[in-house]
Amino acid sequence: MALNATDRLELSGVSLTLGDQPVLQDLTLATGRGEVLVVLGPSGCGKTSLLRLMAGLVEPGSGTVALNDAPPVPGHGIAMMFQSYRLLPWKTVAANVAFALPDLPRAQREDRVSEVLHLVGLERFADRYPAALSGGMRQRVALARALAPRPDFLLMDEPFAALDAQARELMQAELLRLVGASGGPGVVFVTHSVDEALVLGDRIILLSPRPGRIITDMAVPFARRPDPHDHPDYPALRRTLWERLRQAVLTDPASDFYRPG
Numbered sequence: 001m002a003l004n005a006t007d008r009l010e011l012s013g014v015s016l017t018l019g020d021q022p023v024l025q026d027l028t029l030a031t032g033r034g035e036v037l038v039v040l041g042p043s044g045c046g047k048t049s050l051l052r053l054m055a056g057l058v059e060p061g062s063g064t065v066a067l068n069d070a071p072p073v074p075g076h077g078i079a080m081m082f083q084s085y086r087l088l089p090w091k092t093v094a095a096n097v098a099f100a101l102p103d104l105p106r107a108q109r110e111d112r113v114s115e116v117l118h119l120v121g122l123e124r125f126a127d128r129y130p131a132a133l134s135g136g137m138r139q140r141v142a143l144a145r146a147l148a149p150r151p152d153f154l155l156m157d158e159p160f161a162a163l164d165a166q167a168r169e170l171m172q173a174e175l176l177r178l179v180g181a182s183g184g185p186g187v188v189f190v191t192h193s194v195d196e197a198l199v200l201g202d203r204i205i206l207l208s209p210r211p212g213r214i215i216t217d218m219a220v221p222f223a224r225r226p227d228p229h230d231h232p233d234y235p236a237l238r239r240t241l242w243e244r245l246r247q248a249v250l251t252d253p254a255s256d257f258y259r260p261g
């Protein structure tokens, strides 16, 4: 996929230690607006820490992180989404989305809120409270809130992991539709699921157990196709990723699965 040269998120030789734990080691990668980069890896390998580095919430111990050639500043050009919806229960859907646009004059803010609620199909629910919505709908509100300030990049930390299978599939399709639209952000999407990685990713990086290193960086040959599961390359790629994940976990001395000898 051709990356947009003007909106780039780049890591160069990045390592991170938290407390006395080396968490990430020598990561070099670049992504751009319009790409869905999936980060796959075993538990505790540093996936969330990688997103926090990209958002400017932590600084690397060595190496550099750059959003459009400058260190990322929290809240500028980057939005985050998590497994928990993090909605304010005492505010309506519209007010939750508006919360992401504190600097816009009121009329413009209302227009933008309507626009993004329309994008995610929730315009009829603008006056409801989160408690009255299903999990999938709440996650749509969180997506609308993340997209409202038109971020260059959307960093997503297992955002659909708590949804039931059907809602998860709908949200995956929704995300690809929104990213595919012109002006859609670049996405860095963390998941434990090989299938989710293959359905969503233009590119997949696989991290080793902690300290996380990139052990695979692959383009997905059927990215953005309808019905990716039916593509002839799907089973082989799925097997390859599973095998690499399994090997990484089995050879990790810190893993519960490690069996010496």
Ligand SMILES: Nc1ncnc2c1ncn2[C@@H]1O[C@H](COP(=O)(O)OP(=O)(O)OP(=O)(O)O)[C@@H](O)[C@H]1O
Binding pocket: 018, 019, 020, 021, 023, 041, 042, 043, 044, 045, 046, 047, 048, 049, 050, 210
């Ligand atoms: N503030 C901290 N101090 C020390 N260690 C930390 C700190 N924050 C995270 N860690 C450790 O760093 C490692 C990476 O954590 P991180 O949450 O980035 O991994 P992850 O791949 O997202 O995990 P999971 O898949 O379980 O969500 C973990 O072993 C965690 O215990």
